[in-house]
Amino acid sequence: MLRSRGLRLTAQRQLILEAVYELGHATPEQVHSAVREVAAGVNITTIYRTLELLEELGLVTHTHLSHGSPTYHRAGADQHVHLVCRSCGTVTELDPALLEPLARQLEERQGFSVDIGHVALFGVCRQCGERE
Template structure:
């Protein structure tokens, strides 16, 4: 992972301002974080930063290819460093844990979409919802209704 954000930004004609650095550090530390999560982390160092600064900074950093976002549920998008975006997100509906899986795992699926529909997929925004191994095991212990996915 490259954390030479100063060089990355300079090559694109921008400076690494204190706010940009704090947002990048928060995204790096938190991995999959909403803008509100990022704001809380940034405010640990710079209490004067507001949510609009975080949103503007994230928008710019995404345009520059330094961060990427995914929709992992009904709430706000989550952000992570773009050099980590070659994965899909597996989201557990029970515990909300997010597992990163290599995008190659869905290569056959994306090839079928391309062949059947000429559709080019954007996997960096892709999330698959289901139940993680731990929650599946807990549900199996709880009985057949729970194991089948009933929230009961």
């Protein structure tokens, strides 16, 4: 995909893409930590620029799971809703089919098309709820 756009698949780009795929959901800082274990010379600016490029190419996507940095994950057919526990920070993936009735209603009533891959619902997970 990179070559078709006149770009090279550098070792750094490959490491960053692999880190996102391996980590599942990761901030640029987490990707940076993973990449630095293999290639200490990769700086955070390179991570951010490469993540933007990989998103433009449709290889990764991001969502906002907190007030901090965006969280990147593999793009593709496995779209999912993110459930984020405000207590422990756990991120759980939810089948987007559960939101499809709401998405259809929003489309019909408001003309608004929901990007399911960017949906994050915040609350308290079962384990934290039981502890409280």
